[in-house]
Amino acid sequence: SQKIEQNSEALNIQEGKTATLTCNYTNYSPAYLQWYRQDPGRGPVFLLLIRENEKEKRKERLKVTFDTTLKQSLFHITASQPADSATYLCAPGGSARQLTFGSGTQLTVLP
Amino acid sequence: EAGVTQFPSHSVIEKGQTVTLRCDPISGHDNLYWYRRVMGKEIKFLLHFVKESKQDESGMPNNRFLAERTGGTYSTLKVQPAELEDSGVYFCASSQARGNGYTFGSGTRLTVV
Numbered sequence: 001s002q003k004i005e006q007n008s009e010a011l012n013i014q015e016g017k018t019a020t021l022t023c024n025y026t027n028y029s030p031a032y033l034q035w036y037r038q039d040p041g042r043g044p045v046f047l048l049l050i051r052e053n054e055k056e057k058r059k060e061r062l063k064v065t066f067d068t069t070l071k072q073s074l075f076h077i078t079a080s081q082p083a084d085s086a087t088y089l090c091a092p093g094g095s096a097r098q099l100t101f102g103s104g105t106q107l108t109v110l111p
Numbered sequence: 112e113a114g115v116t117q118f119p120s121h122s123v124i125e126k127g128q129t130v131t132l133r134c135d136p137i138s139g140h141d142n143l144y145w146y147r148r149v150m151g152k153e154i155k156f157l158l159h160f161v162k163e164s165k166q167d168e169s170g171m172p173n174n175r176f177l178a179e180r181t182g183g184t185y186s187t188l189k190v191q192p193a194e195l196e197d198s199g200v201y202f203c204a205s206s207q208a209r210g211n212g213y214t215f216g217s218g219t220r221l222t223v224v
Contacts, residue, residue, distance in 0.1 A: 004153075034212055034213075036215075041217070042217050042218075043115070043202050043204070043215030043216050043217050043218050044154070044202070044204075044213075044215045045215070046212030046213060046214065046215075047212075048212075049211075049212055089154070098144070098156040098159055098167060098169075098170070099156065099213070100156070101146075101153045101154040101155075102153065103152075103153045104153075
């Protein structure tokens, strides 16, 4: 069955550093992969989408890579700020419109 | 633009009762999705509407769950009768075109006691 793993449930980093979150998937060949941010008591907020034919996508301080050989996506936040603290979810998607979510990584940026 | 609106934000009902959740998607978004997160688990897909038609309902747990989308606008998700394991947060999301990312509502937290 399809399986999505996100690195460590919690990640703490110092303000100003780069946070790197990992999403690995197995038994799956997604056509694209989305990353979302979720704050407590709120719904996920869409951040970035990267397609299988794209190696890298950037948006302001965010960068996503997608390696279909390794079956892995990396999500980077550069110059991290305390306001970046949240749970980040990866969600591969395919020909069906539905998304499959990982369990998320809770990021805490320490001032 | 207004976001995806879900009502109610919280609902506490007794086992065996009926509950109806409502979702108002972003105006003009043809695609509407329902997802659910039960305690300690990942967010799971329930079903997908394109306008008023059910495109995919493979994630619906059982026939106690009924979703409708009247006129291709708002959607309702009814649970009848509710069971304890139905407790969780139900999210609605909408999108216009493939590849644009989904806009989620804040969810309805359902507690069945």
